[in-house]
Amino acid sequence: MNLFYQPEIRNGILNLDAEESRHAVRVLRMKEGGAIELTDGNGYFYSATITFANPKKCEFEIVGKRNVPKRDFEIHIAMAPTKNMDRMEWFVEKATEIGIDEITFLLTKNSERKAINLDRIKKIATSALKQSQQAWLPIINTIIPFKDILTASSNQKFIAYVDASNPKHLQALAEKAKSYLVLIGPEGDFSKEELSMALQYGFEKVSLGTNRLRTETASIVAVHTLRLVNQPPMNTILI
Amino acid sequence: MNLFYQPEIRNGILNLDAEESRHAVRVLRMKEGGAIELTDGNGYFYSATITFANPKKCEFEIVGKRNVPKRDFEIHIAMAPTKNMDRMEWFVEKATEIGIDEITFLLTKNSERKAINLDRIKKIATSALKQSQQAWLPIINTIIPFKDILTASSNQKFIAYVDASNPKHLQALAEKAKSYLVLIGPEGDFSKEELSMALQYGFEKVSLGTNRLRTETASIVAVHTLRLVNQPPMNTILI
Structure with missing residues (x-):
């Protein structure tokens, strides 16, 4: 319907x-x-x-x-926008279908795109909301400088970054029923400086798996991992 | 590189x-x-x-x-192709990045698309394989009638279908280190007859969550769920 x-x-x-x-x-x-x-x-x-x-x-x-009551967890993804708009729009559509609460776009050192068409992105989210028959539209924020995300208030704050320190997988670190913020870098990843700033502000380094993922794939994997961490084994039928 | x-x-x-x-x-x-x-x-x-x-x-x-040794689990998705080719190609790209072993396209009662361009789809998989720096290209099979998938040999065989019987989530039913086959229906879902045939052949009904997902989103959610079921908490660095 x-x-x-x-x-x-x-x-x-x-x-x-x-x-x-x-x-x-x-x-x-x-x-x-x-x-x-x-x-x-x-x-x-x-x-x-x-x-x-x-x-x-x-x-x-x-x-x-x-x-429809709010869920007992909240997913906020802050990502560097991809060079190709289609990939970012695809992420917004899929994340909305799967279920996300907030999306923020980040201006990072290696970002190739500095501007986004917020109206168009919001339209895509609305359309995905209707298609997937949900009642909570995600909040979609405009693009902000990387440092402005550091003070966001979430229970668990993660930065996706794989290096020689071999971080744990998001699935292992995320606890149930929390508000989560995950930072996802651009194609050239976050700079060392951005990483160290995030760590200073209490972000934890996480891995999203062993494969090298594109920005939009990493973002969707993060959303779905957090959904599954909070997935009851038996579904309740909502509608 | x-x-x-x-x-x-x-x-x-x-x-x-x-x-x-x-x-x-x-x-x-x-x-x-x-x-x-x-x-x-x-x-x-x-x-x-x-x-x-x-x-x-x-x-x-x-x-x-x-x-690169094969993983100790295998993911095979058999899906009804979407009307819009872009959506199917997107699935192939993302599933390859995340990691999938085999994709089969199904001709179902409610399928809107009866033919696919296999060469183009294989090209997309190859490109995603290179981009994500992997060594195992998924097998991509052409479109086959629904009944031909029923005799496939996998350790665990699932059919994604949500109805009043309220099936369990794939995450709860999938065991580690198995070969999995998951059937994903077209926009109008599988017919009752197709569902009952699958159940006769030992497929188990599963849910992929509470939201109504598009075919290609359901397929990617199934792949990633099975990846996470097999995810060790600490990553090994492969490259």
């Missing part, structure tokens, strides 16, 4: 945006009285009925709502 | 193919006497010296070789 997105329902905005209005009315041919499901990306699913099937501004009224 | 690929070294083929020859000689400007590293995708890394820097057929001589 299609899930629509309207973050401002709590502020009384009871219509779809132009793109979703067109999709609902022109593509899905929905009419007045038709039932739709929405999320506000902030923990709520809504059941609604279309009251005005306008393809530019489709209006609805709420007939029910349901809260 | 660049890693080149020549699967026929053992059969005495001591030159790069046209594409890699061009890359070595034109792009990297390598000359006679230059050192290169190669893999045959079949467990060996080779050190070689360029003997003829021809941009169409760059020749080399072997000066050393090193065997």
Whole structure:
């Protein structure tokens, strides 16, 4: 079933945006009285009925709502954006499907890309949220200097970095039910100076496995490792 | 460092193919006497010296070789190809980076795509193998009818399928150091008939988590889950 997105329902905005209005009315041919499901990306699913099937501004009224509690762990990935935007967008889509809470882009010494199109990235996250039928949209922050991430408050702070000191795997170091921040470097990795700054600020060096992974692959591996650390053996059915 | 690929070294083929020859000689400007590293995708890394820097057929001589033993587990994913080829190619790239042994494409009742470009997919796997500096290229099989996968011989055979019976997570069911086969369905999932056939042939139903994942995301999650089940807490440095 299609899930629509309207973050401002709590502020009384009871219509779809132009793109979703067109999709609902022109593509899905929905009419007045038709039932739709929405999320506000902030923990709520809504059941609604279309009251005005306008393809530019489709209006609805709420007939029910349901809260999805936040999980007892939080995953925040701070990564150097890849040179190729597609790879970064792919990461955002997959991380949102698998489940992530926050993404920050980092300007590092070896970053090849210094600017990102945040609107486009947020759109991709919203689309993945709807596709995977979730109620919590990840927070996506703009690009910040590396040093600004160092003071972030998370229970467990990691920097992915493999060197001769042979760090432990993220799976071995992450504890259940914590908030995690993992820093993922650019193609040329973090500089020695960036690494030592992170260690000074209480970050722990971790490995993500023995293979040399691209930035976006390392990021997705980090997200999924933290999901599995918190995975109950038996699934609860959410929907 | 660049890693080149020549699967026929053992059969005495001591030159790069046209594409890699061009890359070595034109792009990297390598000359006679230059050192290169190669893999045959079949467990060996080779050190070689360029003997003829021809941009169409760059020749080399072997000066050393090193065997990488096979891992003690094997991952085989059999998936319905996605409608959008990009998504499937992305899966092949990422699965190869993370580490996979065999990929098979399935013709299922709800498959939207009935044909694949195997050459292109194999190229993507080779490129990911070189990028991630590995020595074992996954086997990539062409598309086969669903029923033909049922008799495959693996220690543990799973079918990803979430229904009211609420199956256990793959992480909970997979045992260490086995050969695994995981079936991943198309967008409309496997049919009830396909599911019941798989169960008859000894496949176990598994969940990959609570979120609704796209085919290619489910496939990558399955690969990485099986990697983590087999992950030693401390990494050994391979290279």
